[in-house]
Structures are given as C-alpha cells and as structure tokens.
Amino acid sequence: MGFTYQQQGKPSPARDVSSCTSAKPDLIQNVHYFDICRDKSAPVVKLKPSLLEKNREKRQEVERRKGSSHRFLQTGMVLLENHIIRSDQIKIVKKCRELGIGLGGFYIPGYDSGSKLQLRMMCLGKNWEPQSKEYVDVRSVDGAKAPIIPEEFKKLAEEAIQYSHELLIKEKYKIENVKEILPLMHPDICIVNFYTQSGKLGLHQDRDESPESLHKRLPVVSFSIGDDAEFLYGDDRDVDKAKKVTLKSGDVLIFGGESRHIFHGVSSIIPNSAPKYLSDDANLRPGRINLTFRQY
Numbered sequence: 001m002g003f004t005y006q007q008q009g010k011p012s013p014a015r016d017v018s019s020c021t022s023a024k025p026d027l028i029q030n031v032h033y034f035d036i037c038r039d040k041s042a043p044v045v046k047l048k049p050s051l052l053e054k055n056r057e058k059r060q061e062v063e064r065r066k067g068s069s070h071r072f073l074q075t076g077m078v079l080l081e082n083h084i085i086r087s088d089q090i091k092i093v094k095k096c097r098e099l100g101i102g103l104g105g106f107y108i109p110g111y112d113s114g115s116k117l118q119l120r121m122m123c124l125g126k127n128w129e130p131q132s133k134e135y136v137d138v139r140s141v142d143g144a145k146a147p148i149i150p151e152e153f154k155k156l157a158e159e160a161i162q163y164s165h166e167l168l169i170k171e172k173y174k175i176e177n178v179k180e181i182l183p184l185m186h187p188d189i190c191i192v193n194f195y196t197q198s199g200k201l202g203l204h205q206d207r208d209e210s211p212e213s214l215h216k217r218l219p220v221v222s223f224s225i226g227d228d229a230e231f232l233y234g235d236d237r238d239v240d241k242a243k244k245v246t247l248k249s250g251d252v253l254i255f256g257g258e259s260r261h262i263f264h265g266v267s268s269i270i271p272n273s274a275p276k277y278l279s280d281d282a283n284l285r286p287g288r289i290n291l292t293f294r295q296y
C-alpha cells in the first residue's frame with residue numbers, strides 16, 4: 001500500500017543552488033521552509049489598474065469561465081479544464097503560502113540514500129514519508145505535525161467530484177452506475193507540491209492510502225495552479241508508453257475507480273506559462289503548485 005515516488009537521483013548542483021539562494025528560508029529545527037511567494041519587501045513596480053482595465057479583466061474572466069470544459073481521459077479519469085476560478089486560485093495560493101512557511105511547511109523530501117525529489121512538499125491532514133512510504137502523524141524530517149486541511153479546500157475537491165458526476169450522467173452513464181465509475185471521496189489528506197520551473201516527478205502510483213480506500217478505489221483529486229505541467233499517465237511505469245496531457249492553472253484532474261492505480265508523473269514544467277494574475281495578485285513565484293486530495 002502507499003504511493004511510491006520514483007527516485008530522481010541527486011539534484012543537479014544548479015538546482016540546489018537556486019533553491020537555496022532564492023528561497024530566503026526560515027530555519028526551524030534544521031528544515032528550510034520554502035516561501036512559494038516572492039518576498040513582499042522586494043520592490044515590485046505595480047501601477048494601480050484603471051477602471052477601464054478592471055472592467056476588461058472582469059470581461060476576460062467571464063470569457064475564461066465560458067471557456068471551461070472537460071475531458072473524460074479514460075474510465076474513472078476526468079479532467080475539468082479551467083475549473084477553479086481566478087479568485088479561488090488566488091485564495092489557494094495565499095493559504096498555501098501561509099501554511100507553507102509555518103511549522104510543517106514546504107521542504108525538499110528525500111531518501112536515506114541522499115537523493116531528493118525535484119519539488120517542495122507540504123502535507124496537510126497527515127504527513128507522507130518518502131522513505132517509508134507511509135502516512136504518519138509526525139514527520140521524521142523535523143518532528144512537525146501536518147497542518148489541517150482548510151475546509152474551503154475540501155469543499156472545492158468534493159464539489160469537483162460531484163460536478164464530474166453530473167457530467168458523466170449527462171454524457172455517458174446511467175445515474176445508478178456513476179458512483180461505481182467514480183466513487184465519492186471525503187479528503188482527509190492533501191499533499192501540496194511546489195515545482196520550480198525545473199521541477200519534475202517520476203512515474204509512480206499513489207498507493208499509500210488505507211487498504212479500504214484503495215480497495216474502494218476512492219479518487220485522487222488534483223488541483224493545478226501556476227505554470228503548465230506536462231503530465232504523464234498510463235498503465236505501466238514506462239515513459240515511452242505513457243499518454244501525455246498538459247495541466248494548466250485552474251485545472252482539476254480526478255482519477256478514481258478503474259483509473260485509481262494508474263502510473264502518473266510530471267515530466268516538465270512549462271516556464272512562464274502561468275496566468276499573470278497569480279504573480280500580480282498573489283505574488284506567486286515562477287513555478288507550479290499541485291494539490292492532491294485523498295481519503296486515507
């Protein structure tokens with residue numbers, strides 16, 4: 001049981017240097033908590049938007065929402081494109097930032113061998129340990145407990161499954177079958193990853209949740225915010241056979257039922273592809289946040 005991240009090998013010196021020098025970390029019990037937002041004290045030239053500009057932004061937002069769509073990628077796997085509205089994306093960034101610089105915040109997970117994952121991680125609800133591949137109350141890296149999952153996050157994740165049910169009923173299945181195709185899930189764990197523009201994650205399965213959760217094939221609900229990611233998925237741990245989909249800011253990907261045990265990973269982050277409002281209004285650094293909700 002439990003999910004397995006594929007080890008990435010030692011991080012390149014370049015990545016190590018950038019991650020340490022740009023982070024301005026607080027050192028708490030030997031752990032650098034990473035700030036996913038730029039230093040507020042750093043000068044940012046920002047002009048007050050005119051009324052005209054504000055109205056244009058509003059119109060663009062309405063257009064953007066009209067542009068939200070969905071794709072059934074395979075049985076039990078739904079992609080809700082552009083689903084999280086701009087104001088919620090900003091709220092999520094700000095909340096993750098606040099939690100991420102506090103106790104139990106973002107750190108670079110690694111293995112006893114010394115190799116590291118090419119991302120920063122913070123767990124909410126329960127801590128996931130990369131070495132033992134288990135969920136624990138207190139993480140070994142610094143003895144911190146996981147912050148609780150904000151209720152608004154849980155609500156968004158649950159609503160995304162319900163919305164997928166509506167779409168599946170409308171377009172594909174009978175109402176009585178839909179919860180078998182994509183079971184309902186009430187998240188008590190959320191793993192938040194932050195990828196810099198050189199971040200990635202090898203093909204793995206999420207299989208560290210409880211035997212009951214895995215047996216019921218309760219879905220994982222994944223939110224993407226920030227730069228686009230090339231997301232790979234397939235039935236085998238084989239990059240060449242994997243299918244690819246680009247996950248953009250605001251996208252929600254759900255994989256449960258028959259797709260619960262897919263291999264998946266992030267092959268690359270597309271630099272400078274994030275919507276501008278994330279850096280303007282939330283001060284988000286270049287890179288990508290991913291939140292995966294699970295039920296233990």
Ligand SMILES: O=C(O)CCC(=O)C(=O)O
Pocket residue numbers: 003191193201206222229231247264265266290292
């Ligand atoms: O970043 C992503 O889209 C995937 C993250 C993931 O697979 C995980 O945290 O287990």
Ligand SMILES: [Fe+2]
Pocket residue numbers: 003204205206264
């Ligand atoms: Fe995963």
